[in-house]
Amino acid sequence: MADAARKFEEESAIYREAPSNIEAEQALLGAILVNNDAYYIVHDFLKPDHFFEPIHREIFSRTSEMIRMGKIATPVTMKTFLPANDKIGELTVFQYLARLAAEATTIINAADYGRAIYDLALRRSLIRIGEDMVNIAFDAPLDMEPKAQIEDVERRLFELAETGRYDGGFQPFGEALTTAVQMATAAKDRDGGLSGVSTGIMALDQRMGGLQSSDLIILAGRPAMGKTSLVTNIAFNIAAAYEPAEQADGSFKAKNGGVVAFYSLEMSGEQLATRIMSEQTEISSSKIRRGNINDQDLVKLIACSEQMQRMPLYIDQTGGISIAQLAARARRLKRQRGLDVMIIDYVQLMQGSSKSQGNRVQEITEITTGLKALAKELNVPIIALSQLSRQVESRDDKRPQLSDLRESGSIEQDADVVLFVYRDEYYLANREPKAGTDEYMKWELALNEARGKAEVIIAKQRHGPTGTARLAFQAEYTRFSDLADEGYLPERYE
Template sequence: MASPADPNRASDDLLRRVPPHSVEAEQAVLGGIFIRNSVFHTLVDSLSAEDFYLPAHQTLYACFLELYRRNAPIDLVSVATYLKDQGKLEVVGGAAYLSELAQTVVSGANAEYYSTIVRDKALQRSLIGACSDIISNCFDQSRTVEALLDESEQAVFSISERTTGKVFKSSKELVNRVFEDLTKRMERKEMVTGVTTGYNRLDQMTAGLQPSDLVIVAARPSMGKTAFALNMAMRAAVQDNVPVAIYSLEMSMDQLMMRMLCAWGKVDLGHLRRGFLDSEEWYRLYHAADVLGQAPIYIDDTPALSPLELRARTRRLKAESGVGLVMVDYLQLMRGSRRTDSREQEISEISRSLKGLAKEMDIPVVALSQLNRKLEERTDKRPLLSDLRESGAIEQDADVIMFIYRDEVYHKQPDNPHQGTAEIIIGKQRNGPIGTATLAYLGSYTAFEDLEPGLSPQPSEAGGE
């Protein structure tokens, strides 16, 4: 009976193979620079000495970089003199090899093309090196699986980042682009530059949820944090087709979808739970199911996610389906990736990681947060930044902080003029104004709506998240 293949031996065989490279492409690049120094202007930012496979070619390119830095010409005499002074002329093959490089290349015009081959081969070697490290790390049984996954994905991600280089734009290009954008804004005054919140007043104040921003939505229990965040997520996905990732650490995905169906279809959540729906409600529910069933919304209800797990799952989802908005419900239910001395330090790590995720993915991340119960002792119970629970890092890391306040939760009198309304208080906005947007709150539907001018809000059930 044949013994099973040894995976360790297979890995060793792979690592013993000759790494990807093209000596001819490397020679074409170096020879092209000899013939036409001007081509080096386009290569210096996209190609490094380490991208070359042969050590001699690495030394030569490093010499070119140094001469370029000195504003010296790159020719046979200057290169040979520099290498001789450094004691490296014979290392690269002597003056004869330099002459051979210059003579074998007919034109320097194709050096840029050949540089892409050199760079692609270097990226392949980097991937092989990263995979080798991943294999080695996986044999270390003291490492956690979460840490290994995060390090592995980060290693591959850092290599992929090298494939996109930043380039200059002329002022003429930028002026034209900015004026084109300004013209569109003049024509469409409701236009937002980020992901729409779905609410006119909020969009006016924030210009939408901006890429790389960490947005905190905080409130005391029963104010409607989850409902408000879900309403924003649904509107972004349905109206603008923005793929949304929702991490629900408190409710199951079935409960979450039930709330979303009720909010979108304007169906009484209590009726749905009890199974008593009239024909009109069933019609609206079917319509909501059809709309949300086609929306790019992805829900993960794994409890007690760590920042490493959340980041890894978001990376994978972005690679598979794209992600334009992340929602976390809620921040205090996450667990830290490592042991800390206090809960405050743990929350600080979680907050920083969510901001890092927003920057890495270049998308807005909306995280729900609890507030200290001390605000209940105040006469005016509208939240303040100092009410954020367990960590000042949340206030520091967040780009936007929104508070939800519904007066009817505290003052249940039938004649309360604020019944059926919710104040969305922007307590912090790094790049915009602070202030308050008043929305209608439809408690039986767990829905928030724009409060139209002159329209009286309807009383709602004071409660619900």
């Protein structure tokens, strides 16, 4: 008896229909055809793909196009844009449109109908993802690990939660154009007129237009050049400038600044916090660590820590994190608290999948490709630090080049922007000639000229020029800032 009941339940599950509400779709389309203002009530969240009935998708798509073009959408004006010979039961398409309009209710209920259609579309997408998950788990290929399936399902669920639909196919070019115009409008309204997130350093923003969404930005340099210092400066500037703006659907999006996720694979969270407090309070980090501070310094540190606690800056100090773990945590953070910029310190400390272990070049390729895909998926800029090979040290000119990147093929290829940090002062200080010689006097002049200065070399940029941004660097506080223009400095007397 129990077996028969189970068999009946299984057969019933097979023949279950996907959740839909044809009547709600008809009522909404009818309301739009009668009064086009109904479209503007639902256009923010409802898309043609959310309709269950194919003809309803076509009607909503054509209606949307006409209304956005400033034309009136009625059964009469729509007639020529829909297939005339198609039948819907006993009715032609035109007769069906006329009936939808004739039986339409007022637009007062349009929002409720639209929300019902949207929610049912989400449920159908969840069913589709769930069915795929079960089928793949039953018949998984030998080379597919369970972790890979978990990552894929999590990505699809995240995309569904963020956009209200799961589709990896084509989009109309008009949507891309609309997004481009929205980006330009946002840049016009944002402080500084930037299309991306401001780094807080004007010399960089002028050359890059801020940090652009979906960009993978590689920041590289030899040890002691200040890579980590520069990204901690940028992270603080972005989080401190955070200014949320409420959207039409009740969610919040950064108008200025942003929510920052900092993956510190090299330093602990405490060390990172000490660095940032040193930068902001102008108290040497070595003094902070040794406790060699006075009461006035302590007051500064407490005030700085109170300010930082209110900032949307989140630190993950897991060492040797894999690209799959990093992606999962980033998705979770964006869903729960928002995410505008990601920083990874640094690429060579990350791990790839077990398949690529043992082949370091292949592993780095997998990591950089994964980071670029994650930047596109989350639609945020990712700044990833990278090491440089020792061949820089063998040249007379120590300024880095793209070929100096470790495992440079994949890093250079996947990156949208490649930045190099270079400080001539560091190399000059290590080449001190014998005192009293002509070489010493030349060296001293060169060292004084280079003191407190740094260069950020933009070696690659997909959507902008290359070049060099000259910055000021205070080594004691590990702080980068804009370099004062010599022409505006007060006159100096020897």
